[in-house]
Amino acid sequence: MAVLAFVDTLEGSITKSSYEAVHYAAKVAEKTGESAVAVTYGDASNDDLKALGKFGASKVLVHKEQKDMNPRALTTLMQEAVAAEGADVVVFAQDFTGKAVAPLLSARLKAGLVSGAVDYPDTDNGFVVKKSAFSGKAFAMYSIKTEKKIISILPNSVGKEAGEGEAEVVEFTPALGDTRIKVLEVEKESGDGEIPLTEADLVVSAGRGLKGPENWQMVLDLAKELGAATACSRPVADMEWRPHHEHVGQTGVAIRPNLYIAIGISGAIQHLAGVNGSKVIVVINTDEEAPFFKAADYGIVGDAFEVVPKLVEAAKAHKAAN
Amino acid sequence: MKILVAISKVPDTTTKIKFTAENKEFDNSGVQFIVNPYDEWYALVRALEIKEAGGGTVTTITVGKEDNDPVIRKALAVGADDAVRVNAEPTDAYFVAAQIADYAKKNDYDMVLTGKETIDYNGSQVGGMVAEIMDLPYISNASKMDFEGNKATIIRDIQGGKEKLEVETPFVLSAAKGMAEQRIPNMRGIMAAKRKKLTVVEPESADALTEVVSYALPPEKGQVKMIDADNPEELINLLHNEAKII
Numbered sequence: 001m002a003v004l005a006f007v008d009t010l011e012g013s014i015t016k017s018s019y020e021a022v023h024y025a026a027k028v029a030e031k032t033g034e035s036a037v038a039v040t041y042g043d044a045s046n047d048d049l050k051a052l053g054k055f056g057a058s059k060v061l062v063h064k065e066q067k068d069m070n071p072r073a074l075t076t077l078m079q080e081a082v083a084a085e086g087a088d089v090v091v092f093a094q095d096f097t098g099k100a101v102a103p104l105l106s107a108r109l110k111a112g113l114v115s116g117a118v119d120y121p122d123t124d125n126g127f128v129v130k131k132s133a134f135s136g137k138a139f140a141m142y143s144i145k146t147e148k149k150i151i152s153i154l155p156n157s158v159g160k161e162a163g164e165g166e167a168e169v170v171e172f173t174p175a176l177g178d179t180r181i182k183v184l185e186v187e188k189e190s191g192d193g194e195i196p197l198t199e200a201d202l203v204v205s206a207g208r209g210l211k212g213p214e215n216w217q218m219v220l221d222l223a224k225e226l227g228a229a230t231a232c233s234r235p236v237a238d239m240e241w242r243p244h245h246e247h248v249g250q251t252g253v254a255i256r257p258n259l260y261i262a263i264g265i266s267g268a269i270q271h272l273a274g275v276n277g278s279k280v281i282v283v284i285n286t287d288e289e290a291p292f293f294k295a296a297d298y299g300i301v302g303d304a305f306e307v308v309p310k311l312v313e314a315a316k317a318h319k320a321a322n
Numbered sequence: 323m324k325i326l327v328a329i330s331k332v333p334d335t336t337t338k339i340k341f342t343a344e345n346k347e348f349d350n351s352g353v354q355f356i357v358n359p360y361d362e363w364y365a366l367v368r369a370l371e372i373k374e375a376g377g378g379t380v381t382t383i384t385v386g387k388e389d390n391d392p393v394i395r396k397a398l399a400v401g402a403d404d405a406v407r408v409n410a411e412p413t414d415a416y417f418v419a420a421q422i423a424d425y426a427k428k429n430d431y432d433m434v435l436t437g438k439e440t441i442d443y444n445g446s447q448v449g450g451m452v453a454e455i456m457d458l459p460y461i462s463n464a465s466k467m468d469f470e471g472n473k474a475t476i477i478r479d480i481q482g483g484k485e486k487l488e489v490e491t492p493f494v495l496s497a498a499k500g501m502a503e504q505r506i507p508n509m510r511g512i513m514a515a516k517r518k519k520l521t522v523v524e525p526e527s528a529d530a531l532t533e534v535v536s537y538a539l540p541p542e543k544g545q546v547k548m549i550d551a552d553n554p555e556e557l558i559n560l561l562h563n564e565a566k567i568i
Contacts, residue, residue, distance in 0.1 A: 010482045069480050071450065071460045094446075096481050099439075100462040103450030107416060112531030115445045128535060135441050137339045139538045146531050180459045180493075184475070184486045196482045202568065226568060244500065245484075250335065250441065251359070251499040253479075258567045269336050273441070280565045282557065283546075293546050298560060302551025314555040318562060 002085040003029040005057065006078060007040035008069075008097045011188075014040075014048055016155070016199050017093030019055050023160040024153055025091040026056020027120055034088075035059070038167065039081045041066040041074065046169055053165035061085075061172035068183045069097055073176035075104040080174035082109065082148070092152040095198060102152045111148035118157040121149075135250060135273035154277065155198065156256040189245045190229075197246065200229035202259045203278075205248060207233035209264020209285065209304055213241035218308045219263060225315035231255065233265045249274035263304050267292020284308070323378035323469075323491070325369040326426050327402065328436040328448060330358040330412075331386060331393040335441060341537045348537065357393050360437025362400060363504040364497035368467060369435055370401045371502060376469065378432075379403050385412045385421045391520065398515035399507035405518065410525035413533070415443075419451030420528035427456055432472070432491040438463050438498040446496070453494035461493060465500030 005025035007018040018040075026036040038057040040049065042064070049060045061081050066073060078090060078101065090105065092098035094116050106113035114129040118139065122128040126143050129151055133140040144150075190196045197203065204223040210216065223230045230246060237247035248255050250270040256277035263284045265271060272295055275281070283296040284307055293299045300307055333339070333353045340349040357366075369380045382397045384390050385408045394405045408421040426434050434456075436449040446462070453460030465484070466477040472491045477484050479498060507515070549556050561568045 008481060015481060069485070071462065072454070075454065096463055096479050099446040100450065100460065103415070103419075103445075103447040104454040104460060106447065106531065107419065107451040107454035110416075110529075110531065113415070113445075113447060114532060115447055130538075133443050133537070134333070134337075134339045135335075135444060137540070138341075139540065140443065140534050141536045141538070143533045143535045144531065145533060178459070180489060181461065182488045184488055186480070186483055186485050188483045190482065198481065247499075259561065259565070273335070280561070280567055282561075295543060296546045297544070297565070298549060298557060299546045300549045300551050300554060300557065302554075307551055307554045310554045311557065314558040315568075317555075318558050318568065322562075 001034045002037045002087045003032070003034050003089040003091065004078070004081055004085060004087045005036060005038045005091045006098070006101065007038045007052065007060070008093065008095070009040065009042050009044045010196065010199070012043040012045065014044055014052070015093070015095070017095050019160045020155065020158060021091045021093045021153060022052050022055040022057050024120070024151070024158050025089070028089055028091070029056070031123065037061060037081070037085050037087070039078060039172070041077060043067070049169045050166045053167035054162045055160055056163070056165070057167040060167045060169045062169060063172055063176070065173065066176055069100065070178065070181055071100040071104055072178040074101045075108055076176045076178070077174065078105050079108055081172065084172070088148055090150045092150070094152040094154050098152045102150055106150050109148050110146060111150050112144035112146045113150040113152065114142045114144060115152040117151045117153045120158065121151065132277065136276040154256060156258065156277070156279070195227070195229040197229045197231055197248070197253060197255060200257055202226050202228035203231050203255060203257045204228045204261045204263070205231035205233070205265065206236070206263040207265030208235050215305070216242070218312060221312045222261070222308060222315060225312055225319055228259070233271055262292055263308060265292060266290045267295060323372055323376060323432045324430070325372065325378060325380045326431040326434045327361065327366045327369050327380060327382050328422055328434065329361045329366065329382045329384045329394065329397050330440045331355050331384065331390045332358045332440050332442045335359070339539070341539070345537050346535070355393055357396050358437050358440045360439060360497060362397060364499065364501040365435035365437050366397055366400055366402060367502035367505050368497060372469065381406060383408070383422055383425055385410060385418045387411060394520060395515045396507070398518045399511040400505055401511060403518065405520045407520060407522050408525050409522050414530040415445050415447035416451055417528050417530045419448045419455060421525055422448065423452045423455035424526045425523065426452065434494045436496045438496045449494055449496035456494065459489050459493040461487065461489065461495045463498045464495050465498050467495065467501065
């Protein structure tokens with residue numbers, strides 16, 4: 001018996017949320033006396049795969065020929081892995097890949113799926129998983145009633161711990177079929193050396209308060225000094241001051257970084273829906289009545305054009321001193 | 323093109339969420355319900371655009387009881403030709419997907435469209451499950467879709483970027499921002515919606531795989547700590563020493 005973790009890669013590197021999925025699977029396996037097995041595809045290096053042992057995987061099954069994120073092919077990969085390992089729990093990260101694959105696996109195996117889980121399952125009375133609901137405004141406790149169970153965890157909700165260990169890497173090459181979707185091209189969001197928004201621990205975001213795209217340099221500077229990714233509010237993306245993939249909020253991407261700094265963003269409920277899972281929120285706004293302050297941990301009422309350059313200097317000094 | 327769009331009833335985005343019956347039920351008193359924004363703005367409107375450009379029909383499908391009808395009429399006012407309601411409580415995503423897949427299979431659609439998620443349970447599950455049950459390709463989080471004959475060129479969000487792909491109908495797709503723009507129904511649309519056909523069908527037997535046992539609200543956020551605008555260096559200090567995140 002085993003607990004499986006689906007592991008995804010981004011340009012050959014294992015994603016942050018995949019490490020969390022492995023860690024989560026290992027914790028569940030520890031509780032149930034099983035072993036945790038990671039399943040992956042594509043181009044991760046053997047060294048990186050072995051290192052999944054540090055996060056609790058005893059074994060890694062890898063299908064190297066499968067390169068594309070083809071939902072039905074990856075569903076077959078997971079189905080075959082469930083059969084090969086006799087798995088009763090499968091863990092995904094609730095990112096674009098998890099959202100594309102986990103529901104298919106659930107329907108194929110008739111295994112109940114809880115997506116957006118934020119905590120470990122409670123197995124005292126059945127199998128109950130806490131998940132985020134109502135766009136972050138509440139939680140729902142879901143009981144999975146089937147023998148096989150699938151959990152898709154929200155990024156940055158349970159974290160990860162690296163210990164000791166090395167996983168055994170095994171080539172796993174079942175026929176995956178389904179070539180009905182033909183990938184034509186892939187466009188990367190982030191430039192070389194930039195942190196993709198969904199992978200970032202720290203995020204600096206700005207809104208209409210910055211008055212125009214020509215004023216973004218100080219935001220980029222602050223992000224660079226902190227080692228953060230950059231994001232923006234919906235109007236900023238709609239006016240094309242910033243690229244659409246930076247738009248966080250209900251219609252954009254939902255993120256859960258450790259730190260979210262919002263500059264010149266009022267904090268409409270639609271924006272909060274995309275960031276209310278952040279561990280610490282900092283709000284910088286000229287309007288002390290901005291609703292975002294109610295959701296913030298730290299706030300500065302002030303003019304971004306005065307405050308942010310000072311913050312850049314302070315962040316620079318902090319980086320030099322630490 | 324014959325298109326089926328799955329429409330879900332959800333509490334309005336600005337709803338203050340409350341629970342009742344010892345946190346076992348959602349409290350819908352005073353709540354305004356709307357068509358799930360992703361279903362309406364992106365899936366439904368794109369379906370209408372495709373129909374307007376190349377002909378065909380757009381039918382909506384909803385799994386729910388009678389209390390869904392006002393929201394279904396709203397989708398008809400936006401422009402869908404007719405609507406189907408499967409007369410059952412939508413107990414979980416698999417149950418809902420099984421109903422939609424069953425209806426879609428019997429009626430031979432070129433495409434089944436959904437929003438990328440609902441804003442109440444945020445599951446992103448139904449579209450993928452429908453595809454799997456129907457043995458069709460699934461394209462999730464799609465932000466653009468164009469047709470040449472029965473071949474679609476689609477852009478979807480993937481980790482770290484976007485992917486352009488090609489797929490032939492039939493398929494199932496979940497729609498995200500970029501796919502279309504919201505349409506506000508006009509008076510003529512609202513009047514016409516009252517006369518459009520809303521077919522009620524009884525559910526097929528299917529098991530729910532999960533069940534909500536209770537709800538909880540997040541802990542109250544503590545008081546925000548204000549920092550003097552003349553001394554923003556203090557913020558860096560607090561993030562390092564107090565919050566310990568930089």
